[in-house]
Amino acid sequence: MSDTVTRFAPSPTGFLHIGGARTALFSWLLAKSQGGKFLLRIEDTDRERSTQEAIDAILEAMTWLGLDHDGEVYYQSQRADRHNEVIDQLVESGHAYWCNCSKEDVDAMRDKARAAGRKPKYDGRCRERGLGPDCGGVVRFKTPLAGAVSYTDMVKGPSAVNVEELDDLILRRSDGGPTYNLAVVVDDHDMGVTQVLRGDDHVNNTFRQIPIYEAMGWQVPSFGHVPMILGPDKKKLSKRHGALSVMEYEKMGYLPEAVLNYLVRLGWSHGDQEVFTREELTRLFTTDTLSSSPSVFDLQKLEWMSGQYMQGADVNRLTAEVTKIIEFEVGRDEAEKLNLKILPKAIPLLQPRAKHLVDLAEQSRLFLVDVAFLMYDETAVKKFLTPEARALLEEIAPQLEAIEEWTEASIEACLRSFIDEKELKFKVLAQPVRVAVTGTTQSPGLFETMAVLGREQTMTRMRRVVEDFGL
RNA sequence: GUCCCCAUCGUCUAGCUGGCCCAGGACGCCGGCCUCUCACGCCGGUAGCGGGGGUUCAAAUCCCCCUGGGGACGCCA
Numbered sequence: 001m002s003d004t005v006t007r008f009a010p011s012p013t014g015f016l017h018i019g020g021a022r023t024a025l026f027s028w029l030l031a032k033s034q035g036g037k038f039l040l041r042i043e044d045t046d047r048e049r050s051t052q053e054a055i056d057a058i059l060e061a062m063t064w065l066g067l068d069h070d071g072e073v074y075y076q077s078q079r080a081d082r083h084n085e086v087i088d089q090l091v092e093s094g095h096a097y098w099c100n101c102s103k104e105d106v107d108a109m110r111d112k113a114r115a116a117g118r119k120p121k122y123d124g125r126c127r128e129r130g131l132g133p134d135c136g137g138v139v140r141f142k143t144p145l146a147g148a149v150s151y152t153d154m155v156k157g158p159s160a161v162n163v164e165e166l167d168d169l170i171l172r173r174s175d176g177g178p179t180y181n182l183a184v185v186v187d188d189h190d191m192g193v194t195q196v197l198r199g200d201d202h203v204n205n206t207f208r209q210i211p212i213y214e215a216m217g218w219q220v221p222s223f224g225h226v227p228m229i230l231g232p233d234k235k236k237l238s239k240r241h242g243a244l245s246v247m248e249y250e251k252m253g254y255l256p257e258a259v260l261n262y263l264v265r266l267g268w269s270h271g272d273q274e275v276f277t278r279e280e281l282t283r284l285f286t287t288d289t290l291s292s293s294p295s296v297f298d299l300q301k302l303e304w305m306s307g308q309y310m311q312g313a314d315v316n317r318l319t320a321e322v323t324k325i326i327e328f329e330v331g332r333d334e335a336e337k338l339n340l341k342i343l344p345k346a347i348p349l350l351q352p353r354a355k356h357l358v359d360l361a362e363q364s365r366l367f368l369v370d371v372a373f374l375m376y377d378e379t380a381v382k383k384f385l386t387p388e389a390r391a392l393l394e395e396i397a398p399q400l401e402a403i404e405e406w407t408e409a410s411i412e413a414c415l416r417s418f419i420d421e422k423e424l425k426f427k428v429l430a431q432p433v434r435v436a437v438t439g440t441t442q443s444p445g446l447f448e449t450m451a452v453l454g455r456e457q458t459m460t461r462m463r464r465v466v467e468d469f470g471l
Numbered sequence: 472g473u474c475c476c477c478a479u480c481g482u483c484u485a486g487c488u489g490g491c492c493c494a495g496g497a498c499g500c501c502g503g504c505c506u507c508u509c510a511c512g513c514c515g516g517u518a519g520c521g522g523g524g525g526u527u528c529a530a531a532u533c534c535c536c537c538u539g540g541g542g543a544c545g546c547c548a
Contacts, residue, residue: 009548010548011547011548013547013548043548044548045547045548046547046548048547049547049548050548076548103546106545106546110544110545113472113473114472114473114544115472116472117472117473118472118473119472119473119474119544120472120473120544121544137546138546156476156477159475159476161474161475162474164474165473165474165475165544167544169545170545170546172546173546174546175546177546179545179546179547179548180547180548181548183548184548199542200476200477200541200542200543201541201542201543201548202542202543202548203475203476203542203543204474204475204542204543204544205543205548207475225476227476227477227541227542228541228542230540230541232482234540234541235540235541236541236542262483265483265484265497266483266484267483267484268484269483269484269485271485271496272484272485272495272496272497273496273497274483274484274496274497274498288487289487291483291484292476292477293476293477293478293541294476294477294478294540294541294542295482295483295484296481296482296483297482297483298481298482298483298498298499300482300498300499301482301483301497301498301499302498303498304497304498304499305498307510307511311511350510351511352510352511352512353509353510353511354510415507425507426507427506427507427508429507430507430508431507431508433507434507434508435508438508440508440509441508441509442508442509442510443507443508443509444508444509444510445506445507445508446507446508447507
């Protein structure tokens with residue numbers, strides 16, 4: 001067990017989207033790859049916007065992805081006393097001060113600075129005024145007046161910014177509550193976090209947080225900032241821009257490990273390898289090969305990845321998932337009438353053909369329904385169930401019926417000997433039989449499909465076609 | 472406006488200590504093979520170092536400028 005501690009710290013103002021999930025994944029992998037701990041902290045200090053629904057949604061998504069955290073979930077809002085304690089210490093040690101400038105005053109300062117072509121910032125006029133708690137204002141941090149703040153980013157490398165770019169950020173609001181930047185520093189320190197991996201949009205915060213660590217005499221953790229995920233138009237992925245909740249991907253039928261694998265390749269690489277098991281990932285992950293440039297989310301590649309995982313997935317699991325989907329779609333009562341028992345035999349035939357679970361459920365349909373509910377594709381019927389074809393079906397039906405043991409091999413033997421006798425091409429028979437049995441021109445192998453479907457259902461379907469599809 | 476970051480096929484990326492790269496893999500797309508259809512699989516093809524200057528015998532790789540994109544500048548996180 002190393003002393004590596006990482007964390008994921010979402011603010012519960014909405015669902016966990018794909019970008020957040022990836023950040024969480026990288027942090028999780030960083031911890032796991034070093035035998036360390038991965039902590040979860042909910043940053044709910046904004047009471048206005050934080051909701052229990054969002055917290056639940058985030059937790060649910062983390063669970064679905066299998067990104068388990070060590071220990072209890074931390075709630076930032078529950079640590080306000082500790083935050084305030086640190087703020088008081090900072091004031092006492094002269095690293096922070098009270099300020100009662102009005103919002104309007106500060107806005108004016110910023111506007112002025114902006115107009116003068118400088119970076120908008122508070123000018124620190126209350127720094128040496130020696131105000132106390134009775135001033136009714138806020139507490140600000142005394143940002144160093146000269147020099148630069150620098151650190152080595154785990155993904156971007158050496159980074160530095162001149163302190164002139166920073167201003168005296170607020171530590172405690174006028175309502176007495178601690179602000180984000182202060183709370184994060186205190187929490188990360190108290191939780192023993194050694195490596196902070198977060199989104200690119202936090203780089204500026206890093207430069208503001210490091211001086212706080214230093215003022216407290218605390219060890220500064222390592223920081224790494226991963227680039228954003230972009231939409232197809234190369235704009236930042238937002239809720240408007242297809243930044244879906246990770247749970248939406250579950251609804252669409254994607255396996256969590258496929259989503260995870262897709263996500264990890266979005267910004268991280270291990271040579272040319274595309275598919276990784278979770279074990280490989282925890283063994284191979286390094287921040288060294290995290291990309292420093294933003295990447296575009298590509299649903300097509302996710303689909304491909306998903307297909308890879310569908311092929312290798314356990315049949316029992318797929319059976320359970322497909323059953324769930326069908327029960328959800330048609331209702332439990334209706335689902336009971338379906339021949340769900342056939343699923344474990346049917347699914348292996350469908351696996352190489354399905355992109356995801358919903359797809360698999362859809363394709364399972366032809367095995368589940370009774371002939372009366374089987375949908376026949378109109379153009380397929382027109383094209384292949386011609387009078388000649390139906391005559392063939394009618395002729396072969398008794399022969400199929402007479403097969404002693406209904407197996408893939410015996411079905412194939414029966415059909416092949418039939419066409420040999422007729423001196424026909426196998427294709428001439430295959431498509432009509434396929435359409436008769438499955439309703440469409442696309443299906444798994446004919447013999448295996450018929451074998452799984454069973455003699456009775458197969459024959460019923462063939463007879464129906466002969467009788468009902470007369471022109 | 473100011474500061475920071477980024478820049479290889481349409482997309483994800485390998486390339487990081489310069490020569491093995493007239494740039495490799497994957498998705499997609501196109502063609503073929505397999506074949507009872509569709510998939511899977513296999514084979515082949517398409518397509519890229521944003522632009523301009525340097526440094527060097529040699530640059531996708533190092534430096535500078537430009538351009539383009541992104542992010543940040545809150546008593547939000």
